[in-house]
Amino acid sequence: MGLFAKVGEKEISRAIVDEFAREFNDYAESDVIIVGAGPSGLIAAGDLAAAGAKVMVIETNNYLGGGYWVGGFMMNTITVRAPAHKVLDELGVPYKEVSSGLFTTTGPHACSKTIARACDNGVKFQNVTRFEDVVLRSGIDGQPRVAGVVMNWSPVAALPHEITCMDPIAVESRLVIDATGHDACVMAKLRDNGLVDLPGHESMWVERSEDLIVEHTGVAYPGVIVSGMAVATVYGLPRMGPTFGAMLLSGKRAAAAALEELRATAGWKPRIGAKARA
Amino acid sequence: MGTGPLRLRLHLDHPGAGVDLPRLCAELQQVIGRGLDLEVVPSERSAFCPADPAARRALAQAIAATKVTHPATDRPSGQGTRRRPFEGEIQFEARRLGGDASAAGILYDGFWLQQVLAAALPSTQMRRDWLHLLLTNRLIGTFDDSDRRWHARMVLCGQPSIVSTTGMVLAPALPRDFYTQRHLHEQSGSGVLGEHLRAQMGEAVVQHDDPRQTQVAVSLTLQALLYWTTLEAFCTTAGCRLVDAHTQAALVALHEDEPALCPRHGHWAGAL
Numbered sequence: 157m158g159l160f161a162k163v164g165e166k167e168i169s170r171a172i173v174d175e176f177a178r179e180f181n182d183y184a185e186s187d188v189i190i191v192g193a194g195p196s197g198l199i200a201a202g203d204l205a206a207a208g209a210k211v212m213v214i215e216t217n218n219y220l221g222g223g224y225w226v227g228g229f230m231m232n233t234i235t236v237r238a239p240a241h242k243v244l245d246e247l248g249v250p251y252k253e254v255s256s257g258l259f260t261t262t263g264p265h266a267c268s269k270t271i272a273r274a275c276d277n278g279v280k281f282q283n284v285t286r287f288e289d290v291v292l293r294s295g296i297d298g299q300p301r302v303a304g305v306v307m308n309w310s311p312v313a314a315l316p317h318e319i320t321c322m323d324p325i326a327v328e329s330r331l332v333i334d335a336t337g338h339d340a341c342v343m344a345k346l347r348d349n350g351l352v353d354l355p356g357h358e359s360m361w362v363e364r365s366e367d368l369i370v371e372h373t374g375v376a377y378p379g380v381i382v383s384g385m386a387v388a389t390v391y392g393l394p395r396m397g398p399t400f401g402a403m404l405l406s407g408k409r410a411a412a413a414a415l416e417e418l419r420a421t422a423g424w425k426p427r428i429g430a431k432a433r434a
Numbered sequence: 435m436g437t438g439p440l441r442l443r444l445h446l447d448h449p450g451a452g453v454d455l456p457r458l459c460a461e462l463q464q465v466i467g468r469g470l471d472l473e474v475v476p477s478e479r480s481a482f483c484p485a486d487p488a489a490r491r492a493l494a495q496a497i498a499a500t501k502v503t504h505p506a507t508d509r510p511s512g513q514g515t516r517r518r519p520f521e522g523e524i525q526f527e528a529r530r531l532g533g534d535a536s537a538a539g540i541l542y543d544g545f546w547l548q549q550v551l552a553a554a555l556p557s558t559q560m561r562r563d564w565l566h567l568l569l570t571n572r573l574i575g576t577f578d579d580s581d582r583r584w585h586a587r588m589v590l591c592g593q594p595s596i597v598s599t600t601g602m603v604l605a606p607a608l609p610r611d612f613y614t615q616r617h618l619h620e621q622s623g624s625g626v627l628g629e630h631l632r633a634q635m636g637e638a639v640v641q642h643d644d645p646r647q648t649q650v651a652v653s654l655t656l657q658a659l660l661y662w663t664t665l666e667a668f669c670t671t672a673g674c675r676l677v678d679a680h681t682q683a684a685l686v687a688l689h690e691d692e693p694a695l696c697p698r699h700g701h702w703a704g705a706l
Contacts, residue, residue, distance in 0.1 A: 365539050371526055371529070372526050376522045382522070393539070394539055
């Protein structure tokens with residue numbers, strides 16, 4: 157008699173395929189697709205799902221969290237400045253105040269709790285998945301509006317083009333949040349399509365850039381909200397140093413902006429009692 | 435100049451906690467006296483905070499277009515020669531005008547911003563006996579053709595004049611040691627920000643929300659008044675508060691103790 161239940165390989169494979177397919181099928185149409193599972197994307201995802209939105213997060217890496225696991229110089233102490241420590245309170249992450257208004261905690265603790273909160277609130281994660289393009293529709297004003305993303309498995313991008321031709325697939329959503337950091341991949345794709353002109357981030361006036369990031373977080377293009385470091389790229393704001401307060405607050409602001417958009421959308425209703433997916 | 439006192443109208447745009455407004459006004463009245471009709475314009479009456487949503491949006495869009503997004507390559511230019519601002523930038527500026535946002539750190543083309551603000555003023559007040567002055571935390575810069583660089587400024591004279599509290603912190607040069615340390619930290623990847631190095635310099639430099647910004651704002655307002663009434667930009671007499679301070683050391687030295695005007699400019703102020 158072994159320790160574990162007697163289950164064959166075929167049952168395990170079927171369980172993986174069936175569950176993945178069922179879930180993927182469900183999330184082929186979401187309220188919000190968040191591209192990038194760094195700190196701002198995770199916070200936005202957790203808040204939106206808590207408010208009843210159907211949220212899928214796409215992350216190109218196998219792991220979630222982006223640069224949230226470590227602070228500057230690959231040291232895993234991360235810093236936040238007041239009032240962003242209130243987000244750590246909300247997450248149940250312990251921290252200490254090292255000087256007036258400056259708080260430290262460990263990256264692994266903060267990152268894992270943020271991921272767990274998003275999962276607990278019912279967020280669907282699609283990791284090892286690379287953003288390829290946007291789905292464009294004509295909005296009610298006749299102008300183009302982003303209505304989803306085109307994506308593919310991340311490893312496909314690593315294969316030589318000569319030996320592979322693996323088409324991506326598209327999923328639809330009412331909104332897309334660009335939380336892809338300095339790359340601002342979603343907005344960069346709109347730039348490549350000639351729809352926007354990105355100024356790129358600047359490094360000259362670096363002081364107080366956290367406030368600017370938070371205050372610029374919001375709708376950048378019909379159907380697209382920018383969050384976190386992508387905000388700096390989109391609006392040509394100064395780069396930030398290795399401090400996470402703005403990422404957390406930008407994520408919260410992105411969620412608030414998305415909810416405002418969703419509530420103004422005909423036919424949208426929050427899912428009642430949204431919680432962790434079984 | 436008209437026959438009556440000079441009408442100075444102060445408009446506030448999030449100048450920050452360092453400026454004690456009643457003290458600033460009292461000091462200006464004390465220096466200039468009866469020659470100055472000073473009023474702090476409430477935001478609901480300020481031409482720079484239009485209540486009408488369409489007018490506010492138009493002003494916000496015009497201000498957003500004055501951003502210098504690439505100091506290394508952007509050059510001063512007139513309206514319409516740069517990219518059209520994003521909706522998010524316009525909304526940010528509109529929130530600022532409405533008082534719901536206050537972040538500083540963006541560099542604006544100072545002369546272009548001045549033109550945009552001037553266009554918002556009533557034509558009846560575009561006269562020599564009216565001077566509008568915006569006290570703001572916006573960072574303003576001007577492009578210097580001689581070295582092909584943008585330079586942050588504390589004050590921009592003209593109609594309207596602009597006094598920048600962020601400029602008080604960022605425009606005057608810091609001690610050489612600051613730049614050496616910052617370079618070393620950047621090269622080592624230590625993650626230490628210039629902002630933290632600046633904070634460590636304490637009272638040797640003017641900091642954000644520094645109470646000394648009140649006296650500096652008085653000096654810069656006097657500079658704006660001097661230019662407006664005489665076309666003289668600065669004073670070259672050592673110790674006069676109208677001296678153009680290029681370094682933090684000079685700025686701090688001018689404003690420790692009791693900043694004063696030189697005899698010539700004391701006479702100018704009394705005769706206004």
